[in-house]
Amino acid sequence: MVMYRVVKTGGKQYLVKDGMxxxxxxIDSEKGKKVELETLLKFDDEGKTFELGAPFLKDKVTAxxxxxxxxxxxxxARFKAKSRERKVRxxxxxxxxxxxxxx
Numbered sequence: 220m221v222m223y224r225v226v227k228t229g230g231k232q233y234l235v236k237d238g239m240x241x242x243x244x245x246i247d248s249e250k251g252k253k254v255e256l257e258t259l260l261k262f263d264d265e266g267k268t269f270e271l272g273a274p275f276l277k278d279k280v281t282a283x284x285x286x287x288x289x290x291x292x293x294x295x296a297r298f299k300a301k302s303r304e305r306k307v308r309x310x311x312x313x314x315x316x317x318x319x320x321x322x
Contacts, residue, residue: 221264224322226256226280235280235319245313248284253320255279261322282317290314 223236229244248254258276262269270276290312297306 220267222268222322223262223264224258224278224280225260227259227275228256232259235322237319237322239319240285240316241282241319242288242314242316244315245287246284246315246317248315250284250286252284254282254284254317256282280319281321282319285316285318288314288316 221236223234225232225234227233228246231244233241233243235241246254256279258272258278258280259274260269260271261276261278293310295308295310298304
C-alpha cells in the first residue's frame with residue numbers, strides 16, 4: 220500500500236509519494252537542508268484511506284533540497300510592423316529540486 224499526499228508550495232499543488240523528486244518554484248533554503256511542506260490531502264492507492272484538510276492537515280511532508288536550478292529559457296518577442304522595431308528578451312525561472320523523504 221503506497222500513501223500519496225497532495226502538498227502545497229509556491230501557490231501550486233503537487234502529488235507526492237516517498238522517494239519521489241519534484242521541481243518547485245524557488246524555496247529560499249540551502250542545498251542539503253530539510254524543508255516541511257503543508258499537506259492538503261492524503262490517500263492510499265487502494266482507496267481505503269482518504270483524509271482531506273480544511274485547509275491543511277496536521278501532518279507535514281518532509282523533503283530535502285537537492286539543488287537550486289534554472290528552468291528552461293523562455294523567449295519573449297515584441298514586433299511592430301512597418302517601423303522595423305523588434306525586441307527579444309529571455310527569462311529563466313529559478314527552481315528548487317526536492318526529494319521527498321517522509322510522507
